[in-house]
Amino acid sequence: MSMRGTRWSASTFVWNSIIQKKNRIFLWLMFWDRLNTNANRTKKHWTTDPFCVKCPAVASITHIILHCSLVDHVWNKLDIKQMALWSDDVFYFVGRIIPHFSHQRQATWPICFAACAQELWSAQNQRIFENSNTTVS
Ligand SMILES: [Zn+2]
Secondary structure (H helix, E strand, O other): OOOOOOOOOHHHHHOOOOOOHHHHHHHHHHHOOOOOOHHHHHHOOOOOOOEOOOOOOEOOHHHHHHHOOOOHHHHHHOOOHHHHHHOOOHHHHHHHHHHHOOHHHHHHHHHHHHHHHHHHHHHHHHHHHOOOOOOOO
16 A cells, blocks of 8 residues: 555555554654644644744644754764755655665664654654753754
8 A cells, every 4th residue: 555646655664563653653643744733733723823943934744854953963864864855745755765775774764764753743842832942863
């Protein structure tokens, strides 16, 4: 089963047994843009501020995971910062990056991406709701 007509399988990726259950549910909601980002909270009239707490950009999941100034160092450490910056969508970022990895890295990429994405999401929420300056390194 694929998602949005692309060749890679989000279902296989997300429901991979090597990923912790809490990360699987997070990833599924993220790929379907069902997380309560400021952009989505604005659409639901829960807030009037759709912007990122750090950048002058709408806080969509793509911004939070790929483009925010606070996440550059995470993707830079994995040597995939440029691919993150050039990607318009988290789903396509994940699918596009898989063929560029070695077989060993392809096997661990779901765990790595899930952990990074969930931590970036948690840090963003702490900044919004707890007025914290939490970073992910
Ligand atoms: Zn930002």
